[in-house]
Amino acid sequence: MNSISANLNVMIKACEKASKVLIRDFGEIEKLQVSKKGPSDFVTNSDIKVEKIIIEELKKARPNYSIISEENGTENSMDKKNTWIIDPIDGTINFLHGIPHFAISIALKSNEEIISGLIFDPIKNEIFFAEKENGAFFNNHRIRVSKKNELNNCLFATGGKTKQEPDLPYRKSGCAALDMAYVAAGRYDGYFQRNLNLWDIAAGLILVKEAGGVLNEIDLNNNKNIKIIASSPDINSKLLEKLNNF
The missing domain is CATH 3.30.540.10 (Fructose-1,6-Bisphosphatase, subunit A, domain 1)
Known part of the structure; x- marks a missing residue:
């Protein structure tokens, strides 16, 4: 290394x-x-x-x-x-x-x-x-982030309250930081959540990015109510489609 x-x-x-x-x-x-x-x-x-x-x-x-x-x-x-x-x-x-x-x-x-x-x-x-x-x-x-490109073969992570059940294979682990780390390591294929605090995800942002993943724009001057969608580039557009009203 x-x-x-x-x-x-x-x-x-x-x-x-x-x-x-x-x-x-x-x-x-x-x-x-x-x-x-x-x-x-x-x-x-x-x-x-x-x-x-x-x-x-x-x-x-x-x-x-x-x-x-x-x-x-x-x-x-x-x-x-x-x-x-x-x-x-x-x-x-x-x-x-x-x-x-x-x-x-x-x-x-x-x-x-x-x-x-x-x-x-x-x-x-x-x-x-x-x-x-x-x-x-x-x-x-x-x-590196995962290389899967079929939604059905993927596993996603989320947390908090979801208004409606996303039509995706997902888990709620209760730890945003590890969810992001697992996306970076290719264990999860993506992660989506809203109402996050900056400290929940700050380290995860660079992990996902440096592991080749993609993220929505995040305003780092805002400490609260952050929404995040992170995944590998291969699956991102399909994930965004499923989460279009997220």
Whole structure:
């Protein structure tokens, strides 16, 4: 694989450090699952803890970069050109129920475009990352979007509320970041969802793009209510046809 940038290295280290807490907390959740109160307060706590570790690590390395994160909101620093976009636990509801399908997501936005993205699934120990013009990788192997071109042979992912049942083979996994990473890796053939937050999908955008996928136009200055349709180029027009009123 190509050598990775210093920034991506910082992102990976922050993720690895934070994931230790996440793995430990996930172990605790399985015990809390049976308590009457349930683990919801505990999860908020995990979210905050994980985010704090990530921000501390990123700040140590890049004290001047701005930050957009799920729990903390926006923190503009001296360097407004470079912004970290962080989702400490994407797939919180899975995490809450002891379902091992969630991820840490970190992206770097520089001059109005995402130039680095990292999605890390700590439980399966799967790391997906991409950098602008450097390709997309899964655990250090180069990845590409799928090459299927018949809708019936495909599997798509979506989330949230769907107004009407799309006439497509699809799954709802409850983790937007991993849905995007799986499209990049060719596991899913495409992903569509509305009402997303920027931190859910920022890292996924560059992963899909660098893996050869196509996406609708996304306004990166808008943190909320984002709509996304991502897929391989081979299936995109057929997918858009099926989703024409999405």
